[in-house]
Amino acid sequence: MKAIGATLFILVFCHCLAIAQSPVTLTGEVKVKGEGPAPYANVLLLKKADSVLVMGALTDSIGRFSLQALPAEYLVRINYLGYQDVIIPISVTSTETMQALPAIFLSQQAKKLNEVVVTAQKPFLEQKIDRLVVNISNSATSAGATAFEVLSKVPGVVLVNDHLSLSGKTGVVIMINGKPSPYTDMESVIKDIPSSNIDRVEVMNNPGAKYDASGNAGVINLILKKNYRAGFNGNAVIGGGFSTYNQSNVRSDDRNYHRLTGSLAMNYRQGNWNIFGNVDYMRRSVFEVNNYDRVVDGTLYKQTNYYPYQYSTYNFRVGVDYSLSKRTVIGFLLSGYHRNGEGTGRTYTDLLPLHTMKAVDSFRTDNTTNINRTSVTANLNFNHTFDSTGKVLNIDLDVSDYYYRNEGDIRILTADQSIVHQFQRGKTPLNFWTFKADYEHPFSSRLKLETGLKVSSVNIHNDLLFTRNGEYDPHRSNIFKYEEAIYAAYASLTGEHKKLKWQVGLRVERTGNKGYLADTLALKRDYLQLFPSLFIQQEINPNLFIHFTYSRRLDRPDFQLLSPFAYFIDSLTYAKGNPTLLPQLSHAARLSIKPKDWPTFSVAYSYTDRVIYREAPHQEGNVTYMHAENLGDWQNITTELNYPFKIGRKLDGYSGIQAFYNQYKAPFADSLYNQRKWNWQVYGGFTYKFTKTFSAEINAYYTSGQLNEFTLTGSSSGINLGLAKTIMNGKGKITFSVNDIFYKNQTTSRVKYGDVDMKYFYRDDSRNARLTFSWNFGKYKVNSNRERTTGSTEEQDRF
Template sequence: MKTIINITFTCLLVAISWGVSFAQTAKPGTAKVSGSLLNDQGKPMDYASVSLLRAADSTIVKGALSNDNGVYIFDRIPAGKYLIKATVIGYEKAVSKPFNVEESAATVAAPALSMRTASTALTQVNITASKPLIERKIDRTVMNVENSVLAAGNTAMEILAKAPGVTVDKDDNISLKGKQGVTVMINDKLTYLSAAQLATLLKSTDGNTIKSIEIITNPSAKYDAAGNSGIINIKLKKNTQNGTNGSITVGGAKSKYWRDNSSLNINHKEGNLNLFGSLSRGDNKRGHDLGINRIVTDSVGNKTYFNQMSNMPSAYHYNNYRLGADYDLTAKHTIGFVVSGYSNSENDINSTSTVIGKQFGVADSSLRTGSEFHQSYKNFALNLNDRLKIDTSGQELSFDLDYSKFKNNSNSQYNTDYFLPDGSVQHAPQLLRNQTPSNITIYSGKVDYAKPLTKTIKLEAGAKFSSVKTDNDLRAQIFDGSNYVNDTTRSNRFIYSEKIKAGYINLNKQFKKTSVQLGLRAEQTESNGELMGSTPVKRSYLNFFPSVFVNQTLNDKNEISLSYSRRIDRPGYDDLNPFIYYLDPYTFSKGNAFLNPQYTQNFEFNYTYNKTINVSLGYSRTTNAITELILSQGQKTFQTNANLQTQNNYNVNINAPYTITKWWTGNVNVTGFYMGFKSDSLAGFNFNDGQVAAQAKATQTFKFGTYRFEVMGDYQSPLTYGIYKIRPRYSVDMGVSHSFLDKKANVKLACDDIFNIRRNDLSSHVINNNFTIKQRNDTRVLRLTFTYNFGNNKIKAREHRSGADDEKGRVKGSN
């Protein structure tokens, strides 16, 4: 199957230069020539057409494209005298001074080139450089969603669920290749949120603001050590010429309920100043039906049967904003700031009916619980950053300071009526209500330094400090027949603080066809969790996290790599909170203040063919694995988290993009894995279980002129996760888009789960559990989205990674 990169104009020039180079009769050499391109503002020039010319007659020897950092490379160059020529639309042609490649040279650094903005703008040239939806790079898989039909009108969470190897479960927990413990970053910045709060943020992030999703399964020591299954980096759209540009998006959707979304992105550059900002808002209401059948056995063997049905619609309203600026003090020195935040709300009105008896279908009694949750989430975050390019060799120094404040509030009310088998009232109803204000404050600072020691050796080092404090106050009340009074048995306050000091060092060595990177990260953690009236849970521990990466180029089309890293997952802030939250009097959830961090050792082997088809083999072993459990307490059932002894994961992943014709491309991603969990003393039981499972996602893209049509199907086989047996899941999504007004406007029509078959069903029959859960979310959604781009479409805001992102990723509820 022939793989073709469908890029016009710019890549055509590269293809021509390659063709000319192949026509040369000179014997191939062994030297590698590399260099970098900057614009007149000192910014990297990405995707410029670069040619290697013979100095004697300007004959083209080879061609290449510069990457995102403005770097280009020519391999197997024979001895001789050469020039470098670079061209890109909107800039004047740049030609280097002549330089020599000696016979014995292994690597040669070409003279640096600076490209000046063209004095006259080209107005009638259109460049079509459409990246494939799924793209494999050396250390990551990239899902390019910027122009995808399926992205328009979806939230970040819905797009993430379509990414290769990624699954999102019934509670919005994110798994990668079957494993939970994923660290999510936005624009290379850790989110510092808990799993629940991260889910809310992703569900309120407009998909139209996303450029791509990067999946990094084995990160280096430069990244925070959190995330046993790797990092998912969501890259927002960035917008280097003077001027203003932006985009406006409006959309509507219909499932069981109506939804809407709108966003504005704008960028302005004038001289050394670059301003950028975005606003997005939306209303997202969705249904959720939940059915639970469970059998509870008492100490003498008597069984009680519970049949529970819940209707749980949720209504989200979000308002997100982001404003920032970069200022070039010099061509090598840039300072900047980013202010971001949100003001979101969620309203849930749940209705739960429970029938209790000696067998299913025969009622001894029943109850009906109506509950209402009204929640507000507010966040303000500030990032200050400074980046200095010390010299032209690549020596850099950068600083980040971050502050983030979360203020969440939840008001809930539970009204439970009790009935006899004939439907008559058994006794007076139980009326409860809670107020749960929550405040989270995060401070963070980090410094990163990079220096090439030689032409083939590069050193990276850095340090980071973060401080987090959470304050959760549960104010519970019960109705005594005439008034609501304080319920001292449920009211409490939980305060948690955590400080992490970290430092890392990376050393990268380039050989002819081999690159080796060694890294070591150290993190000192001090935490204190205090439930008022109880003994504080204090911890202090120092951990080291080594990493090793080896990449070997076998030939032009075959490449292999080996990697190893050790990682940590600290419990989410809400998982540590021991408060009790009720669904009904027999069903509740609570945190576990005694959760320990889990540690994972990851091993991975990758083989890449022709820079496109990738096969990876992986193994990981996690100790103190943090796992969700459902346990029994008399006739009551509750959900919590606990540490299991070990979790073992074996996986194989195949990603294969392909081109059938110029108008038909596709991608297939298949993951097979085994997950096994073991614990010698789980709630008094010896637990050892696991299962082989598979996931598959296939995407087809068809292009006909200004129309683009996409179909995506995904399948997940039955699998075991901890104590749960999860049923298979599958669905098909479809969409079509049309561009007009000289490609400034675009309208997209798409339908998720077109056959309405996606479900989240599971069961458990271990450690005295005997239950089945059937869930149906509002997944079939018809969406219509309109986008209009205005202004100069070449402006780009500098992408930047702050230092406060891992801690944010452990906060709850930031929708």
Template sequence: MPLFLPAWLHSVVVIPGRWAVCGLLALSSPMALSAQSLPAVSGTVLAPAGLPLEFATVTLHRATDSVAVKTNFSDEKGAFRLEAAGGRRYLVSVSQVGFVRYWGPVFELTSAGVALPSITLATSQATALKEVTVTARKPLFERLTDRTVVNVADSPLSAGATTLDVLGRAPGVTLDAANNLGLRGRQGLLLLVDGKRVPLTGEELASYLRALPAEQLQSIELITNPSAQFDAQGGAGVIALNLKKDQRLGTNGSANLSYGRGEYGKFTTGLSLNHRRKKVNFYGTYTYVNRRDFARQEFDRQFAADGALPALSGIIAGKRLLDLESHSAKVGTDINLTKASLLGVSLTTLLSQTNTVNTSQTQFNDAWGAPSSRNSSRTLQDIWRPSGSANLNFRHTFADSSTAAALTADADIARYNTTRLLVLNTFYQYPAAASPLLTGDQLSELQIGAVKVDFSRPLPHRARLETGAKATSVTSRNDVVFLNNGAYNPSISSHFNYFEKVSAAYANLQGTASKTTFQVGLRAEMANIRTEQGGELPRERNYLQLFPSASVQRVLNAQHSLALAAGRRIDRPNYGQLNPLRSYFDATSYRAGNPDLVAQTSYNVELTHTYKQKFSTALSYAQTDKPIVTVVQPAPDGGRLVVNRDVNLTTQDYYALTLTAPLEPAKWWTLYANGVFYYSRFRGNLAGTALDRRQPACLLTASNTFSLPHGWLGELNGTFQSGEIWGFEHVQPRGQLLVGVQRSFWAKQATLRLNVADVLYTAPIRSTSTYDSFTESFRLRQDTQVATAAFTYRFGSSKVAAARKRAAGAEEELRRANGQ
């Protein structure tokens, strides 16, 4: 596959080793060479017995205000070296798990450097055990500079839930009736699972996330202004799902079992195993899910007179039973080839089967309210979704330091297949007519391949350069055969093929000066999309675009800081949104893609104020050109059928105020409050209807964590979504209240969790879509009020590979040390 490199990046040449030559920044200039002559402070860190202490965190601070200047880790001999500007006064701090933090005296760094006396750390009495065990619980929410992290692994409310459930409760995340994910009142997201893009949307994505149990999740990251390192896809931002990975030494694992009961039962069980040594780690997980859910749907449709068809009103009421069975597994290994090189291999599979039975009653009335027709239908669907992926990754650091130049490479291949069998019976009561039988056999094969390389290296003056390139190939082949009473129907049977190739390159510069941290980047992407349908001529679209991004953060004083971020992003329609082949819901409606759909692009800017490093206020604005929205409207082939599909409007303007407040009302009570107050305006034209609609809205989330007596931990979560507009659709207010408790016992090896979701049953969705000639009011009630009991047992060693884990997490520590 040809790898696209824009002209501005042709001068960037990356050479592994001591140097990286970059025409863009002229690293071989005298300024770059002068970095080698910076004086350094050096020393050795020892344990109380006099043995060298590896991977202790050594931080150099300014003496005037203790602001961190540079951070590094001690090596296997306990030695460390930190370079900084000479002629200034500094002090050093040293920390390590299980030891008291050390603060050294103030000294002046001369041009010849300073060698400190050996530093011996004192053992912390709180952790003076035979081996270090990790018992601390991460906070449920962490607000970082560029993202919000939700640590769901230890949440009582995640027990027995699906990943889709947990996502819908995250602060600022919404899920509409068409199963489109949104973030802070906007749609168009890049979804990553362990750093790998999931190229699904709508119902296909929802089905994938329903089959992925929340027990496999470690954390969720919500990123509203991603840097140039990320794919440009996702105008509203990035949602990154991080799966669990055991860090304990030796052979160990965990087993879990949960059962939930709403109107129907939901069962989940799983097992994870891990074998870690100093040089190698093997791991594997398996989860089985068996769930039954329902969806009660009501439609009130009003059709205006259209040519030969008179005005009609229709009421459709139905219930769908959904049985889901899934098997998910992941195996892999990480091998330390050398002290500086790591090789990883992993295989992931998700096999899910869904059987649905949808029964509905339909009645149409004429303009005077008299019944004109009445029928019932029964729709059976058997959907089989096997998927799998393989990843090969490599990381190499070019010096024995976490701040040295680093090279990472990833190669991925994934397959997502879908087989859908349909049996649709329609029975006419009035006027009497024969009962037609529609059967369908639909096959979809999706294959993705991706290769990427990233290189980063430190620059003078506390800066860092990151560059990289990526090539992705997506192939989707779709065939559907429909039979009417056993006879082939050529008008709705066809095939659809989709081919996408995206080549990208980026450069990103980060730096810190005094109290200011900045980041500026540019990403170039060349996308070629080709579609083939039936006997029609192929369609081809090419997108060659640049995506700049920048952010700057300024610490005003000890209590206040400001950050400004801006960027340009894109949402290219995927194969599911372009695929015109039909997927029937019932006798009155179906889903189909739109081959005329084009990409939407957006410009985003956000200003954030942070108070006391915890309370944040953000003002956001985004303008989206050709926004993609999901609509419901009369089908083009008439007959009072309704089609659900995606279309482009003209523009969307978005304004938002986001407030985040992590509070501690009492020592036993932690509250994380998040509010998004936004205003959207949509303009466009569809089905003869000129659209210019706007409305303010809000999304409120309050998550409470309680330390209860006798070792119990409680969690109370409430969400509220006000009424809002989305294109032609107006959605009514809705919300959800969840409560859960958990307790660990048997020396913290076992955990019991109990929770109740949607306690007040306020999650049902109600919406109305309005056009000049058609109106639909929709109500959806699902099996969301569920009580769940879950049990988890951890076995094996509780000793963590602290040194290796800290090395892997060095980037985060360095970022915090540099004030980012």
């Protein structure tokens, strides 16, 4: 393996040295007179003799473009909606490798056009060479949903026991606008965030050196919507949802559940100033059903748990960008989130000896929970473009405060009507800051260097109080403090030679952390790790490309897993953290074949050592608990076929199939755990446009049983339907959707190992109907606006 890796690196650098210098790189800028850059304008390079198209490009977000041409006479033509076309003649000579063109200025068309609302939209699924892009902003089945519900529709993403997995692997890193938050439970956070401000989802299985090393399972990046319009404009969304169920099988008379969502986004751009912001709100009543069947010493403990709850969430984001000059922008961004929810879960437990299967005892457990989350993040950012060749510096400073409070009031009512009362309260304030700087330096149109550094620091204080029948329990109450600092630097070199494109990168991360349990040092670590990455794309012919990626990854244990406290789900079930957990290390490689206009096929392999088992099962009397532990190794093989398609002007969609293999091998409970399983899933969807203003969307998935650590899950499926109608001359849209129509998005699981024999069933409010109305208002002329991605800038397409 080392020899193969060394050979690949040598070949890449040899290609770098052999880069041909004959083509000349043309660079330039397109601007609107009196207003600034013209983002995403069409730039066409034509032969002067016959106006035959040589190549085309789009300007970037600040109006820059780059073209390649052999020495000759050409015309450069610029088209931009609402402005007169500009054509300039140029002469390319062989005396230079780079040629900077003078700035090109656009003027408005002499005849003022009526306001134009652009209704063209991207396909739902786009298969890029280094990532899968899911465009959900115009998806009818995503309107009015939460971010978590949106991710459940992403190809390859499966819900396993209320946790996201990607290609059969858990531990997915979730980012918002390229910004991770490894110290908070992002899966819980995105369950409370409405989808109205999400533009697209990027799925990256093997991120490059520019990204943090965390995430063996891959990275899911939620990209928020961005407004490029000049003047004052915005968007307002209001929606509602409803669902109904028969809950008699969990001994409840509840039937109806609802949701209400609303959001408002506004943007004002004039001169050097750009002020923007958005706020959204959601109120929802929902439920979860968690049923357990466990066998302990010849007795079946049959538990039926129904947990209805309601919550409200508020999110806001407000910022300002100011152009100090034509090439320098400074910005400030303030964002926040608050969630308040409460509910009472009721568990009925029956004890049935296996030889008679008749109940000999029963009791009821009521668990009233109150969960609050609040976070505020301030970001100061700086962007400077040095010249028209693409040298760019981005600097970000983030400071965040996060507070989490969880109360659980547990009352156990026995058959003789006696009551056992337990109470637990967890408080977790969290403070962290991040400094990040990224620099891009093109040496030519075929060779570019990206480098940067990042420093982050976090302090977490977890205070857990536990009482039993009103008396303080010192064995289950404690205070855990955690400190962590990470220093990282990276460099990556991207280049091409003839039909070969490549990127090599190296990231260095040093991590130091300490944990204090009741002011006693419980853990202390300081380690340095190197994370190489490699990306290669070979063009076989204009219709066939082969792509290979490799990266070394690291997964640090979540703070929730390091906290050594027991969190009770009910009187017989709890989860417990482990402060001695070590990071797990992985090697991941992927080979993809991408024919033009045909399905993309890929096969991937990853090997992980010192695997963090989030839920290693233990039996302690009649109580089952899950304990986080480092155990053995894990191998994953994934094969994937994705096919975006378009038929005529009315129908476009996607389809795909995945098969993945998981093997876990670990010494545990005085024996060797060695299990393996193949799993497969199929997914697809399409949108049909009946007219220019009315369309229908349907998407569906099916996944077979899956092995995840000690848990074997059963199959699940779902079908979603949506209708969308554009009104008000394209400014308004009404969307109606029904999700999980046949209510098959449910999970059955089995854990059987050592003393633990448990079956688990889970379902929630996945079948629901939603009605949403959105309205765009204000000026609709597109103008330049910077994409704001805070502490980790959005990675551009590599090739």
